[in-house]
Amino acid sequence: MNETIKNQLSHRSIRLFSDKAVPGDVVDTLLAVANRTASSSGYQQFSIIRVTDAEIKRRIALVCKQDYVNKLPEFFIFIADCYRNSRLAREQGHEDKSIYDTDRFFQAYTDACLAAQNVTNAIESLGLGAVYFGSIHNDPEEMINVLGLPEFTFPVLGLGFGYPGQDPQLKPRMGVPLKAFENQYKVFDNYLENIADYDKEMQTYYDLRDNGKRSDSFSEQIARKYLAFNKNRSLLLNAVKKQGFNLRIE
Numbered sequence: 001m002n003e004t005i006k007n008q009l010s011h012r013s014i015r016l017f018s019d020k021a022v023p024g025d026v027v028d029t030l031l032a033v034a035n036r037t038a039s040s041s042g043y044q045q046f047s048i049i050r051v052t053d054a055e056i057k058r059r060i061a062l063v064c065k066q067d068y069v070n071k072l073p074e075f076f077i078f079i080a081d082c083y084r085n086s087r088l089a090r091e092q093g094h095e096d097k098s099i100y101d102t103d104r105f106f107q108a109y110t111d112a113c114l115a116a117q118n119v120t121n122a123i124e125s126l127g128l129g130a131v132y133f134g135s136i137h138n139d140p141e142e143m144i145n146v147l148g149l150p151e152f153t154f155p156v157l158g159l160g161f162g163y164p165g166q167d168p169q170l171k172p173r174m175g176v177p178l179k180a181f182e183n184q185y186k187v188f189d190n191y192l193e194n195i196a197d198y199d200k201e202m203q204t205y206y207d208l209r210d211n212g213k214r215s216d217s218f219s220e221q222i223a224r225k226y227l228a229f230n231k232n233r234s235l236l237l238n239a240v241k242k243q244g245f246n247l248r249i250e
Contacts, residue, residue, distance in 0.1 A: 003125070004121070004125065007121070007124045007125050008121065008124075010170060011120075011124065012129070012168050012169075012170055012171065013129075013130070013131040013132070013168070013171075014129025014130060014131055014161075014162075014164045014165075014166060014168070015068055015131050015166070015208070015209065016068070016164075016165040016166040016208075017071065017072065017073050017129070017160075017161075017162035017163060017164065017165045018162065018163045018164065018165040020073075020162070020163040021073060022073050022074050022128065022161070022162055022163070026126065026128075027050070027074060029122070030119050030122055030123065031048065031050075033118055033119055033122045034048055034115045034118060034119050036118075037111070037114050037115040037118040038114060039111045039114070040107035040108075040110060040111055041107070043085060043107060043108075043111070044111065045080065045081055045082055045084075045085060045104070045107055045108035045111045045112075046078060046079060046080060046081050046108060046111040046112040046115050046156075047078075047079040047081040047084070047153070048076050048077070048078055048079065048115070049076070049077040049079060049147055050074070050075070050076055051075040051076070051077060052075075054070070056146055056147075057069055057070050057072070057075065058070060059142070059146045060075075060077075060136065060143070060146060060158070063135070063136060063138050063139045063142050063143055063146075064133055064135035064136060064138060064158070065135065065138060066133070066135060068160075069133070069158075069160065072160035072161075072162065073160075073161070073162030073163070074160065074161050074162055075158065075159070075160050075161075076116075076119070076158070076159045076160075076161075077136065077143075077147060077155055077157070077158050077159075078112040078113070078115055078116045078155075078156045078157045078158075078159065079112060079147075079149065079153050079154065079155055079156060080105065080108035080109045080111070080112050080153060080154045080155075080156050081108055081112075081152070081153050082100065082104050082105070082108050082152040082153070082245075083150045083151060083152040083153050086100070086151075086152050100152055100244055100245050100246050101245070101246050101247075101248060102245070102246070102247050102248055104245075105154070105240060105245045105247070108154075109154070109156055112156040112157065113156060113157065116132070116156070116157050116159055119159065120132075120159065120161075123161045127163075128161055128162060128163055128164070129161065129162065129163070129164035130159055130160065130161040131159070131160050131161070132157055132158065132159055133157065133158030133159070133160065134157060134158075135158075136155050136157070136158045137155075137232070137233050137236060138230060138232055138233065139232050140154070140155060140232065140236060140239040141232075141239050141242070143155045144239070144243065149243070151243055151244035152243060152244050152245065153243060154239070154240055154243055154245075166208060168208050169205055169206055171205055172198065172201045172202050172204075172205055173198075174195060174198045174218065175197075175198065178194060178195065178198075192219060195218060195219060198218055199217035199218055199219050199220075200217070202215050202216070202217050202218045202221075203215060203216070203217055237249070
C-alpha cells in the first residue's frame with residue numbers, strides 16, 4: 001500500500017486548525033493540482049474562488065450556519081463555470097444556446113467536484129487537513145451575490161483547509177458490499193438487518209461536532225435527517241435556472 005492510499009484510507013474532516021499559516025507556495029501548488037484535474041470533454045468548466053476577506057467569510061458563515069468558517073486558514077469555493085466558455089463562443093460570433101443547457105450544467109458541476117476531491121487528496125498528502133462545506137447551498141442566491149457570480153455559474157462546494165488543530169477519530173463507514181455491486185444495482189430485503197453491525201459501530205464514534213459525545217446509530221441519524229426540511233435547498237434548481245441555465249424540465 002502506497003502513501004497516497006494510506007492518506008485516503010485515513011481521511012477525516014478537520015474543523016479546528018492551528019494558527020500556522022499555509023505558505024503561499026503550497027496554495028499555488030494546490031491551485032496547480034486543481035488545474036490539472038480531468039474535466040468533461042476537456043472543457044474545464046470550473047473555477048475556484050479563494051476567500052481571504054474577513055467580511056466575505058462572515059457572510060458565508062451565516063449562510064453555512066457554521067461559525068468556524070470565520071477561522072479557516074484557507075477557504076476555496078469551487079464553482080461550476082460555463083460563463084468563461086460562453087464568452088469565448090460569443091467573442092467569436094457564436095451564440096450556441098446548448099452552452100446553457102442541463103448537460104453543460106452537470107458537466108461543469110462534475111468538473112468542480114472532481115477538482116475539489118483532487119485538491120483534498122493533495123492537501124492531505126502534505127500533512128494538512130480539510131473539511132467540505134456543502135452548507136453553502138443553504139442559501140445559494142446569497143452565495144451567488146456574495147461571490148459576485150455572473151450568469152452561467154453556480155457555487156458547488158466549499159473547502160476549508162490548514163494545519164490540523166485537532167485529532168478526531170476515524171469515522172466508521174458502512175461495509176463496501178452495501179455500496180459496491182457488480183453489473184447491476186443490488187436491492188436488499190432488509191436494510192436495517194444488513195446495517196445492524198455498522199449501527200453498533202457508529203455508536204462507539206465520538207463526534208467532536210457534538211462536544212465529543214457518542215454518535216447515534218447511522219439509521220437513527222438518517223431517519224432524523226429525513227424529517228428535516230430546508231426550503232432553499234429544496235429549490236436549488238430554481239437558483240440554477242436564475243443563473244441562466246435552461247434545465248428543460250418537463
